[in-house]
Amino acid sequence: MTEIYVVLIAMLAAAVVAIEVKDLLAAAVAMGMVGFSVAIAFILVQAPDLAIVQIVVEILTVVFFAAVILRTTHTDTTVGKRLKQELVFPAVVYGGFALLFMVLACRVFSELPAFGEPVMRVARDYIAIGLQQTGAANLVAAVILDFRAYDTLGEVVVLFTAVVGVLTVVRRLGRKADKKPEEK
């Protein structure tokens, strides 16, 4: 338990650093620290499948950010500016709403089962019959590709749509930039 609290406090500190620091490269590194702390938290609660994915995706994200920052600009122009007069009222409203939400959430969270003692209604059956029913030793693979294979099919479709969308958007922008000089 103590380790998880240490990791959570490190994540909060890194998140504050990522927002407040003026150098964008330092902000990207602090953001990477948040992501790797999430991976450590996954390992501490014994979810190695998620930890592997989190580590790899975090590495790629930080590399992307670093590559972009090294080719554009290092300085964050929005840090350190004073709050504008017309933004004070929305800030107060949002702060009040967040306070109200927290007060209400306290009552809801007190009803939840304690940390580390989950209610295992469906999972108990999966753990008991997983290997016999699917022949796969990794229970996570058994769940996502056998018991819940339709969910994975939907995920594959979502990923396909995302890739097609990104390629379409980028391609159209590139074409317009190519054509404009010819029209003028």
Next chain:
Amino acid sequence: MRGMTSIVQTVAGLVAGMLFLYGCYITLHGHLTPGGGFAGGVIVAASFILMSLAFGSVEDSERSSYRFSSFFESLGGLLFLGVGLVGYFAGYAFLNNLWAMVGRPLHLVSGGIIPLANIAIGLKVGAGLWAIFLALGASQYVMKEGP
């Protein structure tokens, strides 16, 4: 995209092959050990991205690898659907697992359609990420040719 210094290029050349093999291992052993198609596919894509960042790339190679990645992305999606149809044509529901027919549990060849689906997802995720990286990082070369 321009490449990096010769130190980075040497280390990337040594590491990228091992990264690729590790991604294949994670994908193929997804039904036995932690990992699976998504994690393995991302690692494979990371090995390609490492080579591209270290060595840079010229217009022709980017165009061909863009075609290659979009082909494998579609192939992965169709392969997953095909794996699902196997259960359908064998007389059960769509995406039904035929695990009892081949292999023994706890061995590499086991788990019915689960390893095949892992391979399909690995292909799809790896090629998809690589295509997105090419599109975002090298759009000035790849996207010039319109349909």
